[in-house]
Amino acid sequence: MEQVMVIQGNEACVRGAIAAGCRFFAGYPITPASEIAELMAEMLPRHGGVFMQMEDEIASICAVLGAAWGGAKACTATSGPGFSLMQEGFSYAVSSETPCVVINVQRGGPSTGQPTSPSQQDIYQAKYGAHGDYEVIALAPASSQEAFDLTVKAFNLAEKYRVPVFVMSDEVVGHTREKVRIPQNLYVRPRQKPSLPPGQYVPFRAGPNGLLDGMPAFNQGYKLLVEGQLHDETGNRAGTVVDASAKLVTRLCSKILKHDGDLLDVDGRFLDDEPEVVVVAYGSPVRPAMQAVRQARAAGIKAGCLKMRIVWPFPDEEIAKVAATARRIVVPEMNVGKIVREVDRAAHGRAEVIPLPKLGGALHTPAEILAAIEGGYVRASAS
């Protein structure tokens, strides 16, 4: 039966994770993500899962990696400083193709920054924060409902693509209580078993799409070697072999970039009449952006909105399509203007791309976005 509840985004993430099969959570308290750990501690035991509060965020991501190879779908949640500490673990997860989900309830930075205020300042860090060449998947919920939906999706994508998948929430989404519908029939991708028995199975041999054939757990007879050093298909080190090393890094990136369409998740609103002005947004700013677009249309301005639910990999083609017809693209972000650079790159000069940064720990108001739609360039309270 469909369930309807009024919950905050952080709780929606927990319910989404458990619904998606998460049975291990390791974390460390941090504002504004702590409710996720608290609820996991309460709910996981009731679902046959284990919660661990570790000694720090480094240990948290490492325990998640161990649990993943232990056979569980595993997850952690944190915010800015903790996200920084976890970066080496993300890089390890990429190299060793360990599925895991990381929820970052973003707060303002740099450093300790603004623990109780929202930001989107970590959106580059999700893609570029760790060392080495790699690609990951990052989703950005704008509501409690999306916090639930995208957390489920994050687990499904982690299982398929065998990468860390980031749910880039923020303090607004995390702490806003609103209605969430939990559907009766939820698509949950189970952990895929290897198609071959031990002895015949080659753990890191990829198919033509660059994806691996199932994921055995430890102590199932496969005698796995899980390696962070660049390795061959067996898992054995190949860091000094140029061809094998290049082949692995190329595949780790291309399996994400050349996805089969399920890593494109954008939602166009009012785009059918080729609007002159399009607001491109992700996460919380989608909310005032939609309001501003409605107000603009009521005032006779042809405006539309393109909302990105998956930010990484970046939806280049969708941006290019919008840029082909729009005169102006406005990009509201709760940071100095980050994704706007990607939008500008993908627009390739075909539309004027206007950054609308908002700093200080507050969400844009619809009026600020409306003003940018109307043509006046508004620098929000950054100065």
Added chain:
Amino acid sequence: MHPLAEKYLRKSALPQFFCQGCGDGTIVTALMRAIDDLGIIDQVAFASGIGCCAWIPVFVNADCIHAMHGRAIPVATGLKLTDPSRKVVVFAGDGDCMGIGGNHLIHAARRNIDMTVVMVNNAIYGMTGGQTAPTTPHHATTKTTPIGNAEFPFDACEVAKAAGATYVARWTTAHPAQITRALKEAINHKGFAFIEVLSQCPTQTGRLIYGSGDPVEAFNTIKNMAVTKAQAARMTPEELVGKVIVGKLHQVEGRAELCDEVQALMSQKGEGLSSDARLVS
């Protein structure tokens, strides 16, 4: 190939690349003997960090995660909690355990999680070329202490014991049979077990600290350092300077183990782990 090697080595990882005279090969052999005696090759789950000795379990044909520098213990924690029936064994060097991963070691010991941590101590950062470690003797010269080490080393066994480890032993590579025995005891021990193995590193410790890269000299230096508890009891404090006490140093039975505690609390307050103690749905 020796029957033990034939049975247990991960052939695809060979040849091993330890330096001539390195002590790590002795530990590989002791490990294979312990696993063979216990008959647990299918139950064992290895986690290791970064450094020469982190390759020890890689050469054994069992499930192994060769993780990040200092992070083998939290990775092992995830492995253990997802299936408490696993025999989790961690290999980490002195830099891994006492330096970058020191925080993880003390917390795992505090939790008394059932795993065995083998700290192979060569008193130096060997793989990176011979830099000072938290275990390097006072005033010793290394690549990063060319005028002598101003710091004092940790006694890792004392750290582990103070943090709550319920089995602590120390041996050297001159004691291969004792290493095997300690491994078997530690793996069978219900709780956090810590074994320090002093291992010769002729290439770095030998050359830089002891003044000779000769493997036999490096081996003898370590061998001559070791005194048993009984020998130590008969020695004066002056005679004990520069000596290291070997043997089983600490064992506490019956202290609550983490997975048992989690499982007991879950069965009281939650639904508990599934009957086969796995979490895999």
